[in-house]
Amino acid sequence: MPTVSVKRDLLFQALGRTYTDEEFNDLCFEFGLELDEITSEKDIIIKEKGEEKAKGASDIILYKIDVPANRYDLLCLEGLVRGLQVFKERINVPRYEKIIPAQGEGQRLIITEETVQVRPHAVAAVLRNITFTKERYDSFIDLQEKLHQNICRRRALVAIGTHDLDTISGPFTFTAKAPSEIKFKPLNQSKEYTASQIMDLYRTDSHLRHYLHLIENKPLYPVIYDSNGVVLSMPPIINGDHTKINVNTRNVFIECTGTDITKAKIVLDIIVTMFSEYCEKPFSVEAVEVVYPNGKTHIYPELAYRKEKVKPELINKKIGISETPSSLAKLLTRMCLKSHVIGNGNNIEIEIPPTRADIIHACDIVEDAAIAYGYNNIQMTIPKTYTIANQLPLNKLTELLRLDLAAAGFTEALTFALCSQEDIADKLGMDISATKAVRIANPKTAEFQVARTTLLPGLLKTIAANRKMPLPLKLFEISDIVVKDPNTDVGAKNYRHFCAVYYNKSPGFEIIHGLLDRVMQLLEVPPNEQNGYAIKATEGSAFFPGRCAEIFAKGQSIGKLGVLHPDVITKFELTMPCSALEINIEPFV
Amino acid sequence: MIATGSWRQRPFKPYNFSALGLPPACGHLHPLLKVRSQLRQIFLEMGFTEMPTDNFVESSFWNFDALFQPQQHPARDQHDTFFLQDPAEAPELPPGYTAKVKKVHAQGGYGSQGYKYEWRLEEARRNLLRTHTTSASARALYRLAHQEKFTPVKYFSIDRVFRNESLDATHLAEFHQVEGVVADRGLTLGHLMGTLRQFFTKLGITQLRFKPAYNPYTEPSMEVFSYHKGLKKWVEVGNSGVFRPELLLPMGLPENVSVIAWGLSLERPTMIKYGINNIRELVGHRVNLQMVYDSPLCRLDA
Numbered sequence: 001m002p003t004v005s006v007k008r009d010l011l012f013q014a015l016g017r018t019y020t021d022e023e024f025n026d027l028c029f030e031f032g033l034e035l036d037e038i039t040s041e042k043d044i045i046i047k048e049k050g051e052e053k054a055k056g057a058s059d060i061i062l063y064k065i066d067v068p069a070n071r072y073d074l075l076c077l078e079g080l081v082r083g084l085q086v087f088k089e090r091i092n093v094p095r096y097e098k099i100i101p102a103q104g105e106g107q108r109l110i111i112t113e114e115t116v117q118v119r120p121h122a123v124a125a126v127l128r129n130i131t132f133t134k135e136r137y138d139s140f141i142d143l144q145e146k147l148h149q150n151i152c153r154r155r156a157l158v159a160i161g162t163h164d165l166d167t168i169s170g171p172f173t174f175t176a177k178a179p180s181e182i183k184f185k186p187l188n189q190s191k192e193y194t195a196s197q198i199m200d201l202y203r204t205d206s207h208l209r210h211y212l213h214l215i216e217n218k219p220l221y222p223v224i225y226d227s228n229g230v231v232l233s234m235p236p237i238i239n240g241d242h243t244k245i246n247v248n249t250r251n252v253f254i255e256c257t258g259t260d261i262t263k264a265k266i267v268l269d270i271i272v273t274m275f276s277e278y279c280e281k282p283f284s285v286e287a288v289e290v291v292y293p294n295g296k297t298h299i300y301p302e303l304a305y306r307k308e309k310v311k312p313e314l315i316n317k318k319i320g321i322s323e324t325p326s327s328l329a330k331l332l333t334r335m336c337l338k339s340h341v342i343g344n345g346n347n348i349e350i351e352i353p354p355t356r357a358d359i360i361h362a363c364d365i366v367e368d369a370a371i372a373y374g375y376n377n378i379q380m381t382i383p384k385t386y387t388i389a390n391q392l393p394l395n396k397l398t399e400l401l402r403l404d405l406a407a408a409g410f411t412e413a414l415t416f417a418l419c420s421q422e423d424i425a426d427k428l429g430m431d432i433s434a435t436k437a438v439r440i441a442n443p444k445t446a447e448f449q450v451a452r453t454t455l456l457p458g459l460l461k462t463i464a465a466n467r468k469m470p471l472p473l474k475l476f477e478i479s480d481i482v483v484k485d486p487n488t489d490v491g492a493k494n495y496r497h498f499c500a501v502y503y504n505k506s507p508g509f510e511i512i513h514g515l516l517d518r519v520m521q522l523l524e525v526p527p528n529e530q531n532g533y534a535i536k537a538t539e540g541s542a543f544f545p546g547r548c549a550e551i552f553a554k555g556q557s558i559g560k561l562g563v564l565h566p567d568v569i570t571k572f573e574l575t576m577p578c579s580a581l582e583i584n585i586e587p588f589v
Numbered sequence: 590m591i592a593t594g595s596w597r598q599r600p601f602k603p604y605n606f607s608a609l610g611l612p613p614a615c616g617h618l619h620p621l622l623k624v625r626s627q628l629r630q631i632f633l634e635m636g637f638t639e640m641p642t643d644n645f646v647e648s649s650f651w652n653f654d655a656l657f658q659p660q661q662h663p664a665r666d667q668h669d670t671f672f673l674q675d676p677a678e679a680p681e682l683p684p685g686y687t688a689k690v691k692k693v694h695a696q697g698g699y700g701s702q703g704y705k706y707e708w709r710l711e712e713a714r715r716n717l718l719r720t721h722t723t724s725a726s727a728r729a730l731y732r733l734a735h736q737e738k739f740t741p742v743k744y745f746s747i748d749r750v751f752r753n754e755s756l757d758a759t760h761l762a763e764f765h766q767v768e769g770v771v772a773d774r775g776l777t778l779g780h781l782m783g784t785l786r787q788f789f790t791k792l793g794i795t796q797l798r799f800k801p802a803y804n805p806y807t808e809p810s811m812e813v814f815s816y817h818k819g820l821k822k823w824v825e826v827g828n829s830g831v832f833r834p835e836l837l838l839p840m841g842l843p844e845n846v847s848v849i850a851w852g853l854s855l856e857r858p859t860m861i862k863y864g865i866n867n868i869r870e871l872v873g874h875r876v877n878l879q880m881v882y883d884s885p886l887c888r889l890d891a
Contacts, residue, residue, distance in 0.1 A: 001803075029798075029800050029823075030801075031801070032801030032802060032803075034800070068801075068802065068803035069663075069803055070803050071803070150663075153661055153663070157661060260661070260706055262704070262705040262706060263706075317775065317777065318777060318778065318809075318831070318847070319777055319778045319779065319809075320777030320778055320779025320780060321779070360697070360701050360702040360703065360704075361699075361700055361701040361702070361808070361833065361834060362700055362834075363808040363831070363833055363834055364808055366808075366809060367801070367808050367810070370778055370801075370809050371801045371809075375778075375782075375800070375801060375811055376798060376799055378778055378782060380779055380782040380783040380786050381777070381779045381780055381783045382780070382783045382784065382787060383771060383773060383776055383780040383783070383784060383849075385741045385742075385743060385771055385773040385776075386636070386741070387636045387637070387638065387742060387743045388636065388638075389632070389633045389635075389636045389637055389638055389743075390638040390639065391629070391633065391638075391639050392639040392640070392641055394643070395629070395639060399626060399629070402618060402622070403618075405616065406615070406616035406617060406618050407615075407616065408616060409614060409615060409616045410616040411616050411617040411878060411881055412616070412617065412618045412619040412622060412881070413619065413874070414619045414621055414622060414872055414873070414876070415873060415874045416761075416762075416763060416872075416873050416874070417749055417751075417763055418671075418718075418751070418762060418763060438646055438673060438675065438676065439673065439674045440671050440672070440673060440674065440718070441671075441672045441674035441677070442667050442672055442753060443671070444753060444755075447762075448671065448753075448762055451645060451646070451718070459874075461874035461875075462876070462878070464874075465874055465875045465876070465877075466877065466878045469878050469879065473878070474616065475878075476616075480643060480645065480749075482645050482646060484675070484676055486676075488644075489680065489681040490644060490646050490647060490648050490676070490679045490680075490716055491646070491676030491678070491680050491716065492644070492645075492646035492676055492716075493644065493646075494643040494645055496643070
């Protein structure tokens with residue numbers, strides 16, 4: 001969930017009133033936001049770098065507000081204020097207007113064929129006669145960063161560039177060139193570099209190095225030029241220094257390039273709808289003509305308004321309320337979805353503004369009506385759905401066995417399903433290839449290399465962590481292990497295992513054997529080879545030679561028991577003998 | 590002594606009644622799994638049937654795509670999810686249904702605009718360790734949709750899920766998810782809230798408040814908050830919502846069927862119940878067995 005940090009006093013000024021922290025928290029809660037933290041720049045520096053570094057830092061109070069991941073229109077102070085003011089019916093939702101300049105007077109962005117292989121899409125718009133202040137400018141930069149981190153997927157899908165239009169002259173060309181052929185002065189640098197040198201320059205940059213991989217191995221890098229060959233940007237890495245905007249910039253050229261055209265359009269719409277508020281003619285945006293390699297043209301930003309019709313009874317029925325059609329229309333209007341009743345009250349017509357790309361289905365409209373109504377005002381009712389409960393047979397058996405194993409004097413352990421390859425193979429004297437283990441591709445540490453194929457390592461590690469406890473230690477676990485199985489739809493399968501260990505000064509094989517007999521007694525399996533259970537001498541790499549038996553029941557091998565091999569005991573950092581038992585309990589369901 | 594009656598003449602040393610007795614030799618159940626038993630019991634009391642959840646390995650298809658979670662969603666990032674190297678891909682996805690899921694993502698349908706992006710089969714086939722048991726709920730709903738005739742159901746599950754997260758006092762790479770699902774004709778948001786109130790009351794949590802939230806697969810969505818008397822603030826205790834039509838209709842469920850669902854972790858209420866602050870003291874091989882030996886009965890409503 002993205003977090004937006006805003007200055008409290010600035011927020012209250014824009015909202016036209018002040019709130020106590022608690023009042024504002026309640027307002028957020030009602031609207032689906034979360035006042036996550038109340039802090040200040042000074043507090044943040046103290047927390048991260050210590051008291052010393054924080055000297056002189058600002059102690060203006062900041063609100064950190066968690067915003068739902070699909071509400072890009074609430075990612076800056078401007079959007080938050082607009083959303084809350086409309087919600088509280090203090091202002092009407094503004095109408096965003098696209099101004100198309102007269103023929104030949106507008107800006108054009110020409111996309112060349114070379115971009116296809118690396119970053120095929122581009123959209124653009126102009127904010128004309130804008131008035132920034134320090135705060136507005138900071139918010140403008142911050143919104144771009146928030147969008148980059150969220151909907152733009154760290155610039156992989158979309159990258160935003162904003163430029164001082166008065167420093168350049170169109171038409172602009174979006175093309176792709178070999179890195180050696182691109183040369184310009186990157187933002188806030190003092191000299192020119194080639195694209196290859198820029199990549200080296202930012203390899204250690206704490207921020208930009210995360211984006212290098214997006215184009216690094218491509219033969220051509222994307223680049224935008226003006227008509228005089230001035231570089232606007234090399235997306236998705238860096239803008240040129242030449243077109244840098246500042247607080248005094250009056251005309252802003254905004255380009256969004258990317259690999260996903262839908263998201264590029266949304267991002268552009270969000271930026272211009274949020275900041276056109278500060279244009280000479282508020283909420284108006286100058287359009288840019290984009291020319292595709294095939295000669296076709298398109299006007300951006302889209303700023304599309306879409307109309308949906310939803311029946312009032314559907315909204316009432318889905319929420320469990322009974323509001324009049326006009327009251328529902330009013331609720332929706334408070335969520336920036338301008339609505340009115342049509343067709344003698346049979347229908348509500350809802351206008352979805354360009355800021356609300358998250359509204360893709362009637363269910364999204366229903367939710368907004370419910371939020372405006374107030375979730376906590378909805379009458380709670382119990383569904384009449386009549387059903388008979390059933391347990392899953394395997395879990396029912398597990399529950400029953402657990403109780404009787406504890407009654408037999410064994411204590412239940414709860415260990416991880418993920419572990420190191422070493423735990424399930426090397427430490428048990430086996431080769432990993434013999435385990436059929438499922439292997440994880442991206443583990444952060446060795447503890448998550450594989451899914452366990454046996455419960456034994458987890459129990460032995462539990463004992464190792466509890467060596468100070470009085471002996472004997474008698475532990476069990478009933479849980480799932482995972483093995484590869486090409487006959488299932490995902491290629492792997494769980495099995496429910498039961499494992500028990502006895503750790504003491506003497507191996508206690510008879511105790512583990514006795515536990516097996518007790519479990520079979522509980523399962524009503526008699527001790528005989530024909531239709532019951534039997535154990536037969538075998539060898540196992542984890543067991544001491546001559547002290548291992550295979551367990552047969554229901555006509556199949558279900559597991560092993562025996563005295564653990566001293567090497568196994570040592571590798572699990574244990575010092576005493578130990579006997580163990582592990583079986584698959586699924587045949588007994 | 591009893592037989593001869595000699596005890597009548599013998600003097601006896603007085604007992605020290607202020608000392609503790611000898612602890613009985615016994616086995617113990619793990620506190621987290623005691624809470625699991627109680628939660629199963631609560632669901633059974635409420636008429637919920639247990640879903641199968643016996644596959645930790647899941648395809649991206651069932652874990653994300655079937656739940657209408659777009660392929661560029663951050664949760665599908667390497668940073669959040671354990672993907673598998675072997676078996677890297679699911680051999681089989683349900684053919685007709687997969688085509689419908691592809692269409693609703695890429696182009697929309699069923700009254701939806703869709704996400705309008707290029708949906709890739711290879712991405713859907715990528716295997717992972719399930720990040721939520723909602724993948725198992727999706728499979729259960731798909732089976733329900735393929736019954737000859739729709740019948741209302743109440744389902745639950747409690748099982749392990751996996752996240753490739755940074756570990757700290759409240760986060761482990763694996764935890765247990767508790768999930769409840771009700772599918773019936775004409776269910777409302779009010780029904781969801783009513784069901785949650787019933788459920789949490791049985792858990793001993795009575796003061797509830799609902800906050801609008803965003804989940805990719807539910808709309809409306811609501812987070813459940815309860816007032817924590819110790820912390821003197823509202824804390825999140827669960828997440829819930831109404832499954833999106835883009836999820837239900839491609840499965841083939843009838844159009845007037847609504848599905849309400851909620852989920853919470855098993856660890857969090859257990860930590861609150863047993864006063865444990867660090868999750869590593871509750872789950873895994875490093876737990877102190879003395880804690881297991883000493884843990885009281887799990888009486889949630891007490």
